[in-house]
Amino acid sequence: MAWSTRELAELAGTTVNTVRHYHRLGLLPEPERRVNNYKQYGVSDLVRLLRIRRLVDLGVPLGQIDDVSHGGDSTPDALRAVDADLAGRIAHLQQARADIALILQGSAPADGPRGFETVASRLSEADTSILHIYTQLYDQEALDDLRRMVETESDEADAEFNALAPDADEATRQRLAELIAPALAQHLADYPWLKDPAGRLPKGSQATQETFVEAVVELYNPAQLDVLARASMIANPPPDTPTEG
Incomplete structure (x- = not known):
């Protein structure tokens, strides 16, 4: 035949x-x-x-087929390496299924940041973008804290901040900053690492700080940046300058 x-x-x-x-x-x-x-x-x-x-x-990778097929001494190691790779791929697929379940459960955008599926539907485009970047900068514990912060934030304040026009007047900016500041102060009290996040930055603080600044400046308009700066000053005022005696 x-x-x-x-x-x-x-x-x-x-x-x-x-x-x-x-x-x-x-x-x-x-x-x-x-x-x-x-x-x-x-x-x-x-x-x-x-x-x-x-x-x-x-x-088994094609480059190792011959060796494994002939049952050489390296065969067990090659099979263990394949098994380890398969275990990693299975874990990845299981995580993807878990993420999809959360996305469907919360009607969240499919391309939202991982770990924020339960709150993604309430995030603005800018917030979603900044959180995507955060997932590459902060460790998992910090990301869990950030998710909890989002869960406790005021929908009213968030909506007003997201709708803030670039040319918003002084009074509007100050009022919104005062509205946001209490929640920010509470976050700083609940999560002290926010004041010194270096320990939560696996990729190093300098590169992370530069990335953070560039992202914030690009994603938020001038009025929003001003409100964030004002709210930060209210929530965490600098220490009084010592009086010369």
Whole structure:
């Protein structure tokens, strides 16, 4: 019995292009050709192809197929490495499923920041963007704290801040800053690391500070930046300057 490349591929449950790829890699030897120059495969070729497919299905990289197939000393280590990789991929998929469940449960945007699914629907575009950046800057404990902060913030104050026009007048800015300041002061009391976040920045404080400043300046308009600065001063005023005696 002799099979063509297409027939061999169908028997092995793969494609002609895959068979040709294995030939190019030297995993599957080129068979003899018929008088018409077409390849003709036999049982040994089919078995070799099925063995390759078995290892591929297990996740063995193509570059290690030959060694593993021959059962060399490195085979156990190669299989353990594959198993570790599969475990990581399974964990990633399980996390993705958990995230999707939270997104569906909270009707949250699918592209919102991870870990904020329960509050994502109430976030402005700017807040969502800044939190996306935070997920790359802060450690997990800090991100959990940030989520709790968002959960306790006033919807009214958030709505007014998000709608604040770039040319908002002085009185409006000051009133909004005074409205936001108590919650900010409470956050500073509940989460002292906010005053010195260096310990929560795995990537280093300098690069993080530069990223934070650039992001805030770009994502919020001048009036909003002014309100944030005023609210910060009210919530955490600088210590009094000592009086010269």
